[in-house]
Amino acid sequence: MxxxxxxxxxxSGRYELLKHFRLQHRHRQRYPCPHTNCPCTFKTWNALHIHLNRAHPKQNSQEQLELSIFSCHLCTSSDLPTERDYFVHIGTHFKSHETVPCMFVGCSFETNIYATFHSHKNRKHKPHTLKDFKPGVVRTTLVAQESSDNPVEYAHNQDDSAVEVHSACSSSDVDVTQNSSKVIEKNFAASLLKLEHFAHVPGTKIDEFLEELHYLSSATLPLSIDILEGVFQKHSPTTDKSVITEVATALCASNPLLKAIGKGGPLRTSYLRNQYYKDSFNVVEPIEYILDAKEKRSFQYVPVLKSLQQLFQRKDVVDKVVENHRVQQSNRGTGEQQTYKSSQDGSHFKENGFLSGDDLRILLTIYIDDFEICNPLGTSRKKHKLCGIYWTLSNLPPGSHSSLSSIYLAVLCKTDDVKKYGYDRVLHPLLQDMITLEQVGVFIPLLGRCLKGTIQVVAADNLGAHSIAGFNESFSGGYICRFCTATSTDIQTKEVKSGAFSLRTKELHDSHVKSAQENGASCFGVKRHCSITQSLDHFSIHTGYPPDIMHDIFEGLVPVELARCLALLISKKYFNLETLNKSILQFPYKWADKTNRPHVIPHTFSKRKTIGGNAHENWALLRLLPFIIGHLVPEGEIAWQILLDLKDIAELVVAPRQTDESIAYLEGKISEHRQKYQELFPDVRLLPKHHYLEHYPQLIRMFGPLVGLWTMRFEAKHSFF
Ligand SMILES: [Zn+2]
Ligand SMILES: [Zn+2]
Ligand SMILES: [Zn+2]
Ligand SMILES: [Zn+2]
Ligand SMILES: [Zn+2]
Known part of the structure; x- marks a missing residue:
């Protein structure tokens, strides 16, 4: 077995098992070796086959197989077929709050808390083998059995799914056949879904392709008859030709792929496929919310709690989240020097008892952005601006990208409607779900309990953050900062570092909101309450809106300072715009810089006071500028030093890991940079973004490294639409 x-x-055999795994569990990211005692797993099917041939060559005579069965050491359950089943079963004892003694030999540890047990097991008994269990837990029997796999068969079938599919159908058991036919159909549907929604192949093109495929496959019937005739000739030459034709026709007609796309098949047309996807793949469907029935204004909401439940059905996600929580817990209180690797190292997280307590919480980052779906060159440009509100799970350790940290859509609304009806209305269904998440939580079957959670931060550009949070939406004057009460005049003469500005705290903000409500006018830049803070118990305005490094630095200060400094360097005749642009074009860009290669600088740049360009292009240009043009600039040139300082600052800000030391260094650099800039351009007003940058050192201590929020924003922009 x-x-x-x-x-x-x-x-019944190794090959059957491999086939089963490929068909039933193909969403797994790694394939395990089928041998019970072998812990190896493989990324690709091919690698597994190579491993099998090398590490477990087929034995000629008979194969010895160990069969293990687990028994619970607390109750009478004695037929738990795998280790996993055993631990799932142990979990039920924890659920009923029983004290469970450790099941490993020589260990006297016991506890009635699942999380404690889990971390004990990971610390003390990882890795372990079946021999490490206390006597009586594992029973192993040696089963001698005929090995039914055939090495020659492997060689032919390597990664050839078509062959496997056919052999899977040839099973004699009717039930199994029907079942596997359904599975094949579902896998086929999944492949088509990927084509349509990830590769963006239009549904009509797929219809055409399937029709063609169906036609071509049916056309192979005469060929099959020929082949069958050959086989029958050899083994039973008396068979009537009509029987052979019938066999071939039946085989052809029973092919689940052809059935699915043939007449009456469920995957035949785009419409039918969508039906099929909905029925078979647990689609979380968007709900339409009406803003104004008369004007026909509405928006779409994809229920977040439902999506969360789906996400937490995946064992790999649950494992990662639990593991991350455990690591965070064990890191707490270690006396070593403070390092900031994720938002959970920031003071905002640590000081929030709901988030950082012993209980595992679901942490969501909400991300808001406007984007256009139509040709931006078209005349009807404004009409098609959409506001997208996305969420992502921030429980995963930074860097665990890929499919785990996907970004999910929550709300889609026309930007004009958001302006007209306000964020309160548009966020309402989302916030209702978040209130449930805070107070009740969602049930996670794999953990056997509910997890509560909340919105950890909202990542939006400055305008977006200010409008949701209820701050002034103008940055040209008055109170321009959501972190402190500075005005655009104050920031010209005072530095954040000097302590001249009072940071906004919960108490201060509450009093501002109150006075704004009473007087009907904004108070210290506060126009109204923040609907998220208002609805949720564990989200707060001064901890919920991190800075936006993409717009502050890479699309804000960098193109502006580049324009000023380059204009000055050109006026000093170190080089001219033509030389510079030629060098930009001819520079041998490598790796990621190749895709983000900077554009040439437009002739209008000094008049427009910015070089334009997107964040990645600007970043590449600033980073590589010393290599592109540095040899033409004499030493000690202050405009050049300003750019180099800005480059250092940007590099420090995007670092994925920060220490108190690196933050202090950043603070010094920012202050130095400000001084030089004001010296060289005494008549130029500092931008609000200059002031925000001065907050960064303290904001990194509060929010952790800021770069995570940036990459996420960037990815979301490029996701679905
Ligand atoms: Zn299985
Ligand atoms: Zn193996
Ligand atoms: Zn038990
Ligand atoms: Zn133990
Ligand atoms: Zn400020």
């Missing part, structure tokens, strides 16, 4: 490590189904 060969037992699947994933679902514990038993199969």
């Amino acid at each position: 060969w037992r699947c490590k994933e679902c514990s189904e038993s199969l």
Whole structure:
């Protein structure tokens, strides 16, 4: 017997097991070796085959197989087929608050808290083998059995799914056949779904392709008859030709792929496929909310709680989240020097008892951005601006990108409607879900309990953040900062570092909101309450809106300061614009810089006082500028030093890991940079973004490294639309 490590189904041979795994568990990212005692897993199917041939060559005579069965050491359950089933079962004892003694030999640890047990097991008994369990837990029997796999078959079938699919159908058991036919159909549908929604192949093109495929496959019937005739000739030459034709026709007609796309098949047309996806793939469907029935204004909301439940059905996600929580917990209180690697190292997180307590919480980052879906060159440009509100799970350690940290859509609304009806209305269904998440939580079957959670931060550009949070939406004068009460005049003469500005705190902000409500006028830049802070108990205005490094630095200060300094360097005749642009074009860009290669600088740049360009292009230009043009600038040139300082600052800000030392260094650099800039351009007013930058050192201590929020914004922009 060969037992699947994933679902514990038993199969007759190694090859059958591999086939089963490929078909039933193909969403797994790694394929485990089918041998019970082998812990190896593989990224690709091919690698697994190579491993099998090398590490477990087929034995000629008979194969010895160990069959293990687990018994609970607390109750009478004694037929738990796998280790995983055993631990799932142990979990039920924790759920009923029983004290569970550790099941490993020589260990006297006991606890009635699942999380404590889990971390004990990970610390003390990882890795372990079946021999490490206390006597009586594991029973192993040696089963001698005929090995039914055939190495020659492997060689032919390597990664050739078409062949496997056909052989899977040839099973004699009717039930199995029907079942596997359904599975093949579902896998096929999943492949088509990927084509349509990830590769953006239009549904009509897929219809055409499927029709063609169906036609071509049916056209192979005469060929099949020929082949069958050959086979029958060899083994039973008396068989009537009509029988052969019938066999071939039946085989052709029973092919689940052809059935699915043939007449009456469920995957035949775009419409039918969408039906099929909805029925088979747990689609979380958007709900339309009416803003104004008469004007026909509405927006779409994709229920976040439902999506969360779906996400937490994945074992890999749950494992990562639990593991991350455990690591965070064990890192707490270690006396070493403070390092900031994620938002959970920031003081805002640590000081929030709901987020950083012993209980595992679901942490969401909400991300808001406007984007255009139509040709931006068209005349009807404004009409198609959409506001997208996305969410992502911030429980995962930074850097664990890929499919785990996907960004999910929550709200889609026309930007004009957001302006007209306000964020309160548009955020309402989302906030209702968040209130439930804070107070009740969502049930996670894999953990057997509810997890509560909340919105950790809202990442938006400055305008977006100010309008949701209820601050002034103008940055040309007055109170321009959501972190402190500075005005655009104050920031010209005072530095954040000097302590001249009072930071906005919960108490201060509450009093501003109150006075704004009473007087009907904004108070210290506060126009109204923040609807998120208002609805949620554990979200607060002064901890919920991190800075936006993309617009502050890479699309803000960098293009503006580049324009000023380059204009000055050109006026000093170190080089001219033509030389500069030629060097920009001819520079040998490598790796990521190739895709983000900077554009040439437009002739209008000094009049427009910015070089334009997107964040990645500007970043590449600033970073590579010393290599592009540095040799033409004499030493000690102050405009050049300003650019180099800005480059250092940007580099420090995007660092994924910060220490108190690196933050102090950043603070010094920012102050130095400000001084030089004001010296060289005494008549130029500092921008609000200059002031925000001065907040960065303290903001990194509060929010953790800021770069995570940037990359996320960037990815979201490029996701679905
Ligand atoms: Zn299985
Ligand atoms: Zn192996
Ligand atoms: Zn038990
Ligand atoms: Zn133990
Ligand atoms: Zn400020």
